[in-house]
Amino acid sequence: MKYLKYIFFIGILYLYGCSSKQSKFSHKDFSNETNIDDLEKGFITPPHSAGVRCYWWWLNGNVTQEAITRDLEEMKDKGFNGALIFDADGSSQSGNQQVPAGPMFASPEWTKLFVHACKEAKRLDLELSLNIQSGWNLGGPGVSAEEAAQQLVWSKTRVEGKKILNQKLELPVGPEKFYRDVTVIAVPVEQGVIIQSIIDLDLKNSTRELGGSAPDCRFLLNSAPTLPGELAVNRENIINISSKMDNEGVIRWDV
Numbered sequence: 001m002k003y004l005k006y007i008f009f010i011g012i013l014y015l016y017g018c019s020s021k022q023s024k025f026s027h028k029d030f031s032n033e034t035n036i037d038d039l040e041k042g043f044i045t046p047p048h049s050a051g052v053r054c055y056w057w058w059l060n061g062n063v064t065q066e067a068i069t070r071d072l073e074e075m076k077d078k079g080f081n082g083a084l085i086f087d088a089d090g091s092s093q094s095g096n097q098q099v100p101a102g103p104m105f106a107s108p109e110w111t112k113l114f115v116h117a118c119k120e121a122k123r124l125d126l127e128l129s130l131n132i133q134s135g136w137n138l139g140g141p142g143v144s145a146e147e148a149a150q151q152l153v154w155s156k157t158r159v160e161g162k163k164i165l166n167q168k169l170e171l172p173v174g175p176e177k178f179y180r181d182v183t184v185i186a187v188p189v190e191q192g193v194i195i196q197s198i199i200d201l202d203l204k205n206s207t208r209e210l211g212g213s214a215p216d217c218r219f220l221l222n223s224a225p226t227l228p229g230e231l232a233v234n235r236e237n238i239i240n241i242s243s244k245m246d247n248e249g250v251i252r253w254d255v
Contacts, residue, residue: 051081053127060089061102061110061134068117072124082127085117088135104141105134145178151207152182159186161255168250184251186239 042050056071075083087110091099103109114130121128133140137149153172159165171179202208203220210217244253 046079048081048125051079053082053084053129054080055086056083058085058087058102059091060099061087061105062099063102063113065113065116068113069120072117072120072126076124076126080126082121082129084129084131085114086131088131106140106142148178150178152205153207157251159255163255165251165253165255168248169245171249181242181245181249183240184242184245186241186253187233188237188239189233 054075072083087105089099089101091097103113118128132138133143139148155170155172157167157169169184198204200220203210203217241251241253245251
């Protein structure tokens with residue numbers, strides 16, 4: 001092939017997960033001899049053990065002892081059984097104003113607020129639990145940039161062969177606190193082929209959220225080669241040339 005296009009993908013892919021803890025709720029086993037009147041009374045005036053629990057958002061950690069006491073007392077008054085503390089931000093979503101940051105998660109100041117919440121919950125006979133860490137992606141002072149949730153990013157460089165390539169590759173746009181090279185690959189494209197970006201690539205590779213709790217993502221299942229904007233390349237023709245790049249990001253390769 002006289003005219004080739006080589007796209008160099010450089011990035012980091014980091015898998016992350018979270019664990020969950022199941023709570024055991026005590027309940028009374030009703031026998032056939034249970035008085036129907038007791039059941040009716042239970043529906044009219046449910047016992048405290050049948051109350052609901054809620055996500056108790058500590059938005060950006062911006063809470064006070066006074067606000068904690070007020071919220072818990074309101075929960076008790078409205079028949080709640082307890083709450084799960086969820087320390088996270090997200091206040092600026094949908095164009096809203098950013099909430100000022102409170103104490104950092106698990107810091108001494110934050111822990112003092114958490115202890116206060118536990119004492120107040122005990123006083124009010126409320127069940128209290130805590131999200132494993134701060135935020136959806138497990139944040140907190142104990143999570144370093146290397147251990148945080150990552151995404152795969154890349155840059156592209158077009159090269160026309162045949163020639164000796166000696167060029168510094170551009171870093172992908174996006175990484176701020178942590179970046180590590182993963183691989184450099186060369187993707188050949190035959191002469192005369194119209195190069196177009198893959199439609200919705202940022203959604204298909206999970207680098208941008210679809211939005212909402214349950215968005216319609218059926219369109220992402222369409223992977224037909226004839227889809228406008230898609231370009232099918234045989235996997236056998238893609239070359240791994242990671243060994244051709246030095247520590248300074250310079251690629252030296254006989255194209």
